[in-house]
Amino acid sequence: MRQAFERRQKADTQPATGSVLESAAVSAGYGSRLVLEQLSLSIKRGSITALVGPNGSGKSTVLKALARMLHPRHGAVYLDGRDIARLPTREVARRLAILPQSPSAPEELTVAELVEQGRYPHVGALRLFDDADRAAIARALDETGMTEFRERALDSLSGGERQRAWIALALAQETPILLLDEPTTYLDIGHQFEVLDLIRRLNVEQEMTIVLVLHDLNQAARFSRRMVVFEAGAIIADGTPTAVLTPDMLARVFHVLAHVAPHPEDGSPVCLPYGLATDGAQARSASVNSATP
Amino acid sequence: MSVMGSSPAAQVRSPSAPQRRDTLIARRFPVVLVVGLVLVTVLAVLHVGVGPVYLSPRQVVLALVGHPEVAYQRTIVVDLRLPRTLVALAAGAMLALAGAILQSIMRNPLAEPEMTGSVSGAILFTVLWVGFGESGFVRSVWYMPIIGLAGGVAAGLVVYALTWRGQSQPGRLILTGLLVSAILRSGASIVLLVHQAAIGSVVLWLIGSLNGRVWSDWSILWPWALVTIVLGLMSARWANVLQLGDASAAGLGLPVERARAGLLFLAVALAAGAVSIVGGIAFLGLVAPHLARRITGADARRVFPLSVVIGAGLLVGADILAQVALPGVQLPVGAVVAVLGAPFFLYLLRRRLR
Numbered sequence: 225m226r227q228a229f230e231r232r233q234k235a236d237t238q239p240a241t242g243s244v245l246e247s248a249a250v251s252a253g254y255g256s257r258l259v260l261e262q263l264s265l266s267i268k269r270g271s272i273t274a275l276v277g278p279n280g281s282g283k284s285t286v287l288k289a290l291a292r293m294l295h296p297r298h299g300a301v302y303l304d305g306r307d308i309a310r311l312p313t314r315e316v317a318r319r320l321a322i323l324p325q326s327p328s329a330p331e332e333l334t335v336a337e338l339v340e341q342g343r344y345p346h347v348g349a350l351r352l353f354d355d356a357d358r359a360a361i362a363r364a365l366d367e368t369g370m371t372e373f374r375e376r377a378l379d380s381l382s383g384g385e386r387q388r389a390w391i392a393l394a395l396a397q398e399t400p401i402l403l404l405d406e407p408t409t410y411l412d413i414g415h416q417f418e419v420l421d422l423i424r425r426l427n428v429e430q431e432m433t434i435v436l437v438l439h440d441l442n443q444a445a446r447f448s449r450r451m452v453v454f455e456a457g458a459i460i461a462d463g464t465p466t467a468v469l470t471p472d473m474l475a476r477v478f479h480v481l482a483h484v485a486p487h488p489e490d491g492s493p494v495c496l497p498y499g500l501a502t503d504g505a506q507a508r509s510a511s512v513n514s515a516t517p
Numbered sequence: 518m519s520v521m522g523s524s525p526a527a528q529v530r531s532p533s534a535p536q537r538r539d540t541l542i543a544r545r546f547p548v549v550l551v552v553g554l555v556l557v558t559v560l561a562v563l564h565v566g567v568g569p570v571y572l573s574p575r576q577v578v579l580a581l582v583g584h585p586e587v588a589y590q591r592t593i594v595v596d597l598r599l600p601r602t603l604v605a606l607a608a609g610a611m612l613a614l615a616g617a618i619l620q621s622i623m624r625n626p627l628a629e630p631e632m633t634g635s636v637s638g639a640i641l642f643t644v645l646w647v648g649f650g651e652s653g654f655v656r657s658v659w660y661m662p663i664i665g666l667a668g669g670v671a672a673g674l675v676v677y678a679l680t681w682r683g684q685s686q687p688g689r690l691i692l693t694g695l696l697v698s699a700i701l702r703s704g705a706s707i708v709l710l711v712h713q714a715a716i717g718s719v720v721l722w723l724i725g726s727l728n729g730r731v732w733s734d735w736s737i738l739w740p741w742a743l744v745t746i747v748l749g750l751m752s753a754r755w756a757n758v759l760q761l762g763d764a765s766a767a768g769l770g771l772p773v774e775r776a777r778a779g780l781l782f783l784a785v786a787l788a789a790g791a792v793s794i795v796g797g798i799a800f801l802g803l804v805a806p807h808l809a810r811r812i813t814g815a816d817a818r819r820v821f822p823l824s825v826v827i828g829a830g831l832l833v834g835a836d837i838l839a840q841v842a843l844p845g846v847q848l849p850v851g852a853v854v855a856v857l858g859a860p861f862f863l864y865l866l867r868r869r870l871r
Contacts, residue, residue, distance in 0.1 A: 293767050317770025324764035330624070330815035333760070337816045341758055345770040349754050377814075393761075397769070 250299035274444035277454030291322040317345035321394035325405040331379035342396025364395035384415025404436040469493040553826040607742040608791040613828020615787035616802030621756040623687040629803040630788035632694035637701035638672020639665035639792040648712035662793040669789020725798030725851020756817040800858030
C-alpha cells in the first residue's frame with residue numbers, strides 16, 4: 225500500500241517536461257501590495273497538486289494568477305506554452321476551469337441552471353445548446369452524482385451537495401485543467417471527504433490536471449501527489465507529501481510542534497500537532513524533548 | 518451520500534419543500550409566457566376601451582380591425598387612445614426589463630432603475646429644458662423625450678464613472694447611484710422653484726403619467742424600445758453568468774467589466790427611454806422582475822422575457838385604474854403604481870425576511 229502511494233507520487237514531482245500550466249517569475253498582488261514575488265511554479269499534465277500554507281501566504285493568489293483572474297505585475301503565466309494573458313478569455317475557459325472560494329449564486333437557481341452556465345465558454349452569448357452541450361451537462365451532473373438533484377434550487381441543498389453542484393459547473397466546461405480554491409471550506413468532515421474523493425476520481429479516471437488550495441494539511445497529503453508549501457509569497461517546500469510534510473516544515477512554516485506518522489490506510493503522511501512553536505529554536509528543542517517523553 | 522447529509526449548513530438551509538413550485542413552473546415556461554401575453558392583450562383592449570366615452574372590448578376590436586360599429590369609434594380608438602395604450606405597454610416593459618437586468622447584474626433583488634441615476638437624470642434635464650423653454654426657446658415639449666433620454670443616459674454614465682476604480686463593485690454602484698439620484702432630484706426641485714411657471718406643465722410627468730400621450734410620443738418611443746428590449750433579451754446569458762459572481766464569471770470566460778458595463782448601459786437606456794415619455798414611474802422596475810422571478814425562478818433567459826410581459830401588463834392595468842378610480846378625474850398612473858406597488862413590495866420584503 226505504502227509503496228503504491230510513493231510510486232504514485234513520483235510521476236508528479238519530476239522536472240516539468242510536459243507542463244500544461246506554468247507561472248514564470250510571477251509577481252502579483254492586490255493594489256499596491258505585492259503578495260507574490262518572482263514565483264515560478266510548473267504544473268504537469270495529469271497531475272494533482274495541493275497548494276498549502278498559512279493564511280496570507282499567497283497560495284490563493286497564485287491560483288488566481290494561474291487562472292488569469294489576477295494579472296501579474298511582472299512575469300507571465302503559460303497555458304500549454306502560450307501566454308495566458310494573450311489568449312482570448314473564452315478560449316482559456318475551454319481549457320481551464322476554476323472553482324473560486326465560497327462561490328454564490330441566486331438562491332432560486334436550480335442545479336441544472338447553474339451547471340448549464342458551464343457551457344458559456346463553448347456557446348457564447350447567443351448560440352443555442354446542441355447535443356454536445358446537453359451531453360456535457362448530463363455527464364457533469366452524472367459524475368458529481370447530482371443528476372437526481374437537477375431540478376432542485378441551490379438553497380435547498382446541503383453544503384456538500386451545493387459544492388458538488390459547483391464542481392459540476394466546472395466539469396460542464398469540459399476542460400483538461402481544474403483549479404479549486406479551498407473546495408472544502410465550511411463543509412463538515414463527511415462532505416469534505418466526499419468532495420475530495422470526487423476530485424481524486426476526476427484526476428485518476430479522466431486524467432484531469434488538478435491544482436487545489438487546501439487548508440487541511442492531512443487532506444492535502446492524502447489526496448494530492450504533490451504538495452507545494454507557501455510562506456510569505458514564496459515556495460519553501462515542493463515535493464511528494466512524504467518529503468514535504470515533516471515536523472521541521474510544520475514548525476518553521478506553521479509554528480506548530482507535531483508528530484508525522486504514516487496513515488494506517490495508505491501510508492500517506494499525517495501530522496498530529498501537539499503544541500505551538502514560538503520560534504525555530506524552541507521548535508527544535510521541543511521536538512527533541514518530545515521524542516523521549 | 519444521504520448518510521452525510523446532516524451538516525449544520527444543511528440543517529439551517531434546508532427548506533421545507535425540496536421540490537419547489539418555481540421549478541415546476543419553469544418547465545412550463547412557454548405556457549406561462551403565452552398566458553401572460555394573452556392577459557396583457559386583454560388588458561390592452563380594456564385599456565383602449567376606457568376613457569370619457571366607454572367602449573366595450575368588442576367595439577374596440579371592431580374599430581381596430583377597421584369595421585367600427587359607429588364611424589367615430591375608429592377615431593377614438595386609433596387616433597386618441599391607441600397611442601396611449603402602446604406607450605403604456607412599451608414603457609412598462611422597458612422599466613421592468615431595466616429592473617430585471619439591474620437586479621441580476623447587481624446580484625441584488627432590491628436594485629431598480631432609480632439606482633442608476635437614469636430616472637433622476639432624465640427628470641433633471643427635462644425640468645431644465647422646460648424651465649429654459651419657458652423663457653423663450655424652441656417648442657420645448659416636442660423635444661422633451663430626447664432631452665430626458667440624454668439626461669438619463671448622462672446620469673447613468675456619471676454614476677458608473679464615479680464608481681469605477683479599476684473595477685466596478687455592484688454594492689458601491691448602488692450607493693453611488695442613490696446619492697447621485699438624490700442630488701439630481703434636489704437639482705430638479707431647485708430649478709422648479711426658480712421657474713415656478715414650469716411646474717404646471719411638468720408636475721404630472723414628474724409623478725409619471727400617460728395622460729394625453731399621442732402618436733408623436735409613440736413614434737419617438739418605439740424605435741428606442743425595440744432596439745433596447747431586443748438587446749436586453751439577447752443579453753440574458755451574460756446576465757446569467759454574471760449572477761454567479763465576478764470570480765466565477767471571469768473563470769467562465771466572460772469579460773466581467775465589459776459585460777456589466779454593457780448591461781448597465783442597456784438598463785439605463787431602457788429606463789431613460791421610458792421615463793422620458795411617461796415620467797418618473799417608481800416601483801414598476803422593482804416589482805415586475807420580482808414577480809417574474811417568483812413565477813419562474815432565477816434564470817435570466819426566462820426572467821427577462823417574463824418581466825417584459827408583466828411590466829407591460831402592470832402599467833396598462835394601473836393606467837386603467839388611474840382612469841376609472843375617481844369618476845371624472847384622470848389620476849397620474851405613477852401615483853397608482855406607487856400606491857399599489859409600495860405595499861406589495863413591503864409584503865414581498867416581509868415574506869423574504871421571514
